[in-house]
């Protein structure tokens with residue numbers, strides 16, 4: 001019977017099986033470790049929800065509220081994009097409050113919420129982030145519902161939204177851009193009509209109507225050259241169609257037309273800074289899409 005000393009001696013004596021076993025352990029361990037780590041959640045990129053919209057809409061205030069649970073006393077105009085990690089759960093109705101954003105029990109999905117600067121001069125930063133975000137699963141377009149009754153605010157807000165929707169439409173149809181020809185998964189859009197606590201704020205239905213009217217106007221003016229040239233609807237090239245937002249040739253734009261490209265657009269009211277923050281419907285909307 002082999003004694004302990006015999007076993008040790010056998011292991012210490014250079015022999016082929018022992019050397020092979022040693023090599024296996026030395027080479028195999030890092031590979032095994034890599035496989036374990038790569039498959040764990042920490043190494044997969046989380047889905048991204050992006051906050052877009054004109055300056056002063058309340059994007060940073062919303063991000064801070066979701067991150068800390070309380071709205072910030074004050075915010076500054078953002079000059080750079082900023083991301084935070086949140087986890088959303090669609091388990092049960094009781095958990096759908098944004099106040100449970102850090103509740104990691106049950107089934108939840110980690111995702112990145114990305115704040116972008118809204119200022120016109122920094123629009124390329126925001127649009128660049130929109131284009132670069134891989135695993136983009138939701139766009140939240142935050143608008144100031146109290147400012148939209150004035151044309152001064154409505155026109156630039158709608159122009160920005162137009163660019164975002166047209167970008168998503170082109171992405172969904174695989175037209176233009178870097179991913180030419182490759183159809184991507186359509187990304188849903190939430191128009192978050194913020195500042196409902198202010199008495200001047202338009203209700204969500206009015207925000208929707210105002211934006212649709214203005215988007216119709218923008219669409220008409222941007223395609224003016226096309227319409228004026230007298231080309232019939234049937235003989236326009238696909239390039240013109242690609243640049244047309246929504247249902248081609250329709251007189252009035254409506255958000256429902258984006259369904260044609262599988263893009264859902266919802267307009268939902270809320271308030272970040274109300275005494276009792278009212279953002280649960282936005283949170284629930286996001287939670288269902290990450």
Ligand SMILES: Nc1nc2c(ncn2[C@@H]2O[C@H](COP(=O)(O)OP(=O)(O)OP(=O)(O)O)[C@@H](O)[C@H]2O)c(=O)[nH]1
Pocket residue numbers: 053054055056057058059060061062073074075076077078079116117118119142194195196197198270271272273274
């Ligand atoms: N009354 C009211 N004010 C709000 C609400 N949400 C945000 N604000 C205020 O609106 C202002 C702008 O908010 P921000 O979060 O900085 O806006 P932003 O969209 O990040 O703006 P940029 O960073 O410039 O793009 C701040 O003074 C907020 O206090 C709200 O629900 N109600």
Ligand SMILES: [Mg+2]
Pocket residue numbers: 059060061075076077078115116117118
């Ligand atoms: Mg900001």
